Amino acid sequence: MKTDYPELNPAERILLGPGPSDVSARVLAAMAKPTLGHLDPEYLAIMDDTRRLLQHVFRTTNELTIAMPGTGSAGMETCVANLVEPGDEVIIGVCGYFGARMVEMAERHGAAVHRVEAPWGEIIDPAAIGRALADHPATKVVGVVHAETSTGAHQPLEEISALAHAAGALLLVDAVTSLGCVELRLDDWAIDACYSCSQKGLSSPPGLAPVSFSPMAAERIKGRKSRVRSWYLDLSLVSRYWSSDRVYHHTASSNLGYALYEGLRMVAEEGLDARQTRHLDHHRALRAGLEALGLSYIPERSLPNLNAVRVPDGADDPDVRKRLLNEYGIEIGAGLGPFAGKAWRIGIMGSSCTQRNVILVLGALESILGDMGVAVPKGAAITAASGVFAS
Numbered sequence: 001m002k003t004d005y006p007e008l009n010p011a012e013r014i015l016l017g018p019g020p021s022d023v024s025a026r027v028l029a030a031m032a033k034p035t036l037g038h039l040d041p042e043y044l045a046i047m048d049d050t051r052r053l054l055q056h057v058f059r060t061t062n063e064l065t066i067a068m069p070g071t072g073s074a075g076m077e078t079c080v081a082n083l084v085e086p087g088d089e090v091i092i093g094v095c096g097y098f099g100a101r102m103v104e105m106a107e108r109h110g111a112a113v114h115r116v117e118a119p120w121g122e123i124i125d126p127a128a129i130g131r132a133l134a135d136h137p138a139t140k141v142v143g144v145v146h147a148e149t150s151t152g153a154h155q156p157l158e159e160i161s162a163l164a165h166a167a168g169a170l171l172l173v174d175a176v177t178s179l180g181c182v183e184l185r186l187d188d189w190a191i192d193a194c195y196s197c198s199q200k201g202l203s204s205p206p207g208l209a210p211v212s213f214s215p216m217a218a219e220r221i222k223g224r225k226s227r228v229r230s231w232y233l234d235l236s237l238v239s240r241y242w243s244s245d246r247v248y249h250h251t252a253s254s255n256l257g258y259a260l261y262e263g264l265r266m267v268a269e270e271g272l273d274a275r276q277t278r279h280l281d282h283h284r285a286l287r288a289g290l291e292a293l294g295l296s297y298i299p300e301r302s303l304p305n306l307n308a309v310r311v312p313d314g315a316d317d318p319d320v321r322k323r324l325l326n327e328y329g330i331e332i333g334a335g336l337g338p339f340a341g342k343a344w345r346i347g348i349m350g351s352s353c354t355q356r357n358v359i360l361v362l363g364a365l366e367s368i369l370g371d372m373g374v375a376v377p378k379g380a381a382i383t384a385a386s387g388v389f390a391s
């Protein structure tokens with residue numbers, strides 16, 4: 001039996017894909033601190049501060065604001081499993097991969113799902129949600145994706161929120177890629193349930209899923225007629241661990257908790273407005289550079305922190321990504337589903353969103369594409385991006 005396995009020695013990457021994003025040295029150092037028991041008073045105090053920090057980044061006063069164990073998908077499933085009872089009618093906007101995943105989860109939890117679709121790369125038309133609500137007046141929940149990471153599209157939420165509430169439905173929002181990067185206001189926009197992840201805009205490692213529920217959503221959950229089908233994700237159980245009851249539910253990972261806490265602390269230190277501005281400014285520079293290279297954006301309404309562009313004619317998609325990784329240590333995202341082989345997704349989220357990284361990825365792309373015989377104007381991308389940074 002082999003017993004001499006190599007020591008871990010992961011390469012230093014620059015993570016410019018759809019997540020995970022770069023984890024700062026501060027967060028990695030926080031993770032290496034001593035493990036505490038999940039009921040240690042010191043850890044419970046960190047959880048209380050984590051809740052306050054989460055309320056701050058979600059811009060909410062929601063009491064039911066916690067970090068679920070698991071990745072963004074666990075956040076999605078927590079919301080769906082707790083809000084949906086078998087037979088409930090649910091409307092879900094689908095214009096990309098993650099809206100479709102929400103449909104799949106809602107169906108598994110027994111919902112009768114009405115899809116409101118838009119082509120990949122577009123956003124959901126609020127009027128189409130309005131028509132679906134008129135067609136299905138018993139709808140309990142309207143679910144939409146704020147930042148559709150598979151297409152880079154940025155979905156406005158306020159109009160959909162008003163329509164959902166006028167029809168007596170709750171609004172469920174996927175903010176996995178928007179939280180910590182893009183303007184998101186749970187209370188002002190009357191979002192009833194929202195989930196995110198630790199590894200994109202918050203620049204911590206994957207493993208925790210922030211979720212938040214409005215008082216109305218919490219009431220709805222309390223009044224369920226049937227038990228939540230998932231024991232692990234049942235908020236009536238998990239919330240007793242986060243509340244002053246402190247009832248054991250699962251062994252929370254204190255080290256992952258430290259990472260999220262430190263990531264959130266960095267967001268609060270920078271300030272939410274400053275952070276949004278940083279992502280917008282870097283997006284403008286990256287966009288100017290990518291367009292100077294001749295690359296075109298897929299969505300009309302692009303997210304600042306996730307830039308989906310078409311793979312240009314003459315470029316070998318897997319080879320470009322392989323060379324970025326091997327020669328420059330840069331990871332970018334490939335296209336998903338109908339965009340496989342047709343899109344590159346360049347993320348500048350949280351700690352990855354720096355001037356250095358924007359200039360680096362533009363220079364690397366120019367060099368690789370030039371080698372492949374794609375006509376790229378020499379120096380134009382960096383000149384364009386530098387011009388934006390200087391302005």
Ligand SMILES: *Cc1c(COP(=O)(O)O)cnc(C)c1O
Binds near residue numbers: 148176197
């Ligand atoms: C990444 C992502 C998810 C899934 O999150 P995981 O952490 O991979 O489980 C869900 N929705 C959106 C919009 C995402 O970008």
